[in-house]
Amino acid sequence: MPSKANTDNHTDNNTDTDTDTAIETNQKPSPFLTIPLELRLEIYTHLLTLPPSPVATTKQTLHPAILSANHQTHAEALPILYTNNTFLAHPHNLTSTPQLLPTLPPITSPTNLPLVRRWRLRVRLDALPPPTWTAATLSAAFTGADELILELWQGAFFVAAGTVVLRLFEGVRGVRRVRFTGIGGGDGFGFGRYLAWLARAMRKPKGSVVGEYVCGDELERKRLCGWI
Known part of the structure; x- marks a missing residue:
């Protein structure tokens, strides 16, 4: 009986068929x-x-x-x-150049950026916000997110912290989950009532209109302004 190799040499058709079969075998998933x-x-x-x-x-x-x-x-x-995963929003560029970890390069792919739905952002409460932080830019960046974690911190303990920067987030809407961490997240700054209101406002559906926050008393008003 002729070998398979000899049989393959008889006709071009047989050779083509066996080659196709070999390729299919090599491409098994x-x-x-x-x-x-x-x-x-x-x-x-x-x-x-x-x-x-x-x-x-x-x-x-x-x-x-x-x-x-x-x-x-x-x-x-x-x-x-x-x-x-929760990505770190850039302190100036916000959601345009996020990082998965501080040790990793930022994400810049226009294909992958829209996939990011969970954000973490450090918010300093005793200083003016970066110039790129406005009510409009923050709303555009975080509205509709699955999760937004604001890590509240204070750089100088001799300077009173206030909610001036946090008020820029009052126009954010449609966030499924809002969390505050850091000292202020545990109400270390005495903003607990305002933070609860802000979280509810950010969870409201897109386009919802929310009235201004009303302080409970004069002491709270001064505290939110960073006077004491």
Whole structure:
């Protein structure tokens, strides 16, 4: 009986057929892609999602190498990396050049930026805001976010902190979850009543009109202004 190699040499048609079969065999999908999609998504989430407070975590658990496995895993996993994690908004450029971690380069891809839905921003309460921070720019940057974490801090303890900067966020709307962290987040500045009102305002649907905050008394008014 002639060998398969000899048989292949008899006609061009046989050669073409066997070559196609070999290519198809070599292009078998990765065993990982035979796992049900819902399980693959759980694996991606485990590999590509940081803990809630990554800045305070000494050992990171992010494994982005999965993105380079093949085109399909890249397409399936990339949205999880950007939508599940909280990104650090730039202190001046806000949401245009965010970072996943302070040690990583900023995200600038126009394709990936719209996928980011969770934000963290440091807000200094005892100084004037950066010139790029206006009610309009902050509203445009954070309206409709899935989560907005404002990390409140004070640079000089001999200067009274006020809510002048926070009032610039009063036009933000449609945020699913609002959190305040830092000293002020625990009402260390005595702004608890105002912060609760601000969080409710930012959770209102897009386009909602909210009246001005009304202080409970003169003491609160002075405190919010940073007088005492």
